[in-house]
Amino acid sequence: MDDETESLALAIGHRVREQRQAREWTLDRLAAEAGVSRRMIVNVEQGAVNPSVGTLLRLSDALGVRLPALVHTRGAASDLVEVTRRGEGAVLWTGEHGGRGVLVAGIESPDVVELWDWTLEAGERHASEAHSTGTRELLHVIDGEVVIEVAGVAHGLAAGDALTFAADVDHAYANRSSSTARFSLAVFELGVGSSHRTAGS
Structure with missing residues (x-):
């Protein structure tokens, strides 16, 4: 590391x-x-x-x-605002060719919204397990081309395209092109941890 x-x-x-x-x-x-x-x-x-x-x-x-x-x-925070400066996001995925998945912002549970900045280099793919029931993702391609696989069905997107999908099934993000792709991703998940809180947390 x-x-x-x-x-x-x-x-x-x-x-x-x-x-x-x-x-x-x-x-x-x-x-x-x-x-x-x-x-x-x-x-x-x-x-x-x-x-x-x-x-x-x-x-x-x-x-x-x-x-x-x-x-x-x-980062800088108050009751109304929390700021994450450029470079302060958490890099939670790194691809074999240098791609990155960076969590840049989020709001409090139990209903969680996460904002991600993704870069996929040529040939990279990130597979994700199904999230909790009801989770949705919104994706907007900023540069390049991205293929989003949702429950085994591929959806090709180019720069400027957007997609909303159910993320409570297996899904993946892939760059099958020869150039870098970048996209913004928002994840909305209802009731994070609610099943465990009633069990004594």
Whole structure:
């Protein structure tokens, strides 16, 4: 891991441990609630791994907190405004050719909205597991061409095109062209963690 990635991994680990301990949960309890291994929880809390977006989503839902609360170093904020400056977003995915998925902003749970800035280099693809029931995504292509796969059906988009889709099924973003593609992505998820809060969190 480079310094930026290591710093983010340590910050995520601290926040996950803090949230788990606030609920007086054991490592085994969080592992069971999130559907990930105990070893993964240990590695995340120690900052020893750069967890996947899927793992982070499972942890945030199990803990009943929004994903940005686990990954963001807060920028300037007040009761009305929270600012994330250029370069302050959390890089949560890096492609094999240098593409990046950056979480740049989000609003509080239980109804979560996340704003992402994605870059896919030629030939890169990011697959996502189905999110919780009712989750929707809105995507707008800024540069290049992107193929969005939703439940096995591919939808080709060019610069200026937009797509809204149900994200509670398996989906993926791919760049099948020979040039860089960039898109903005908003994720809307209802009731994050609500099923776990009633179980004692």
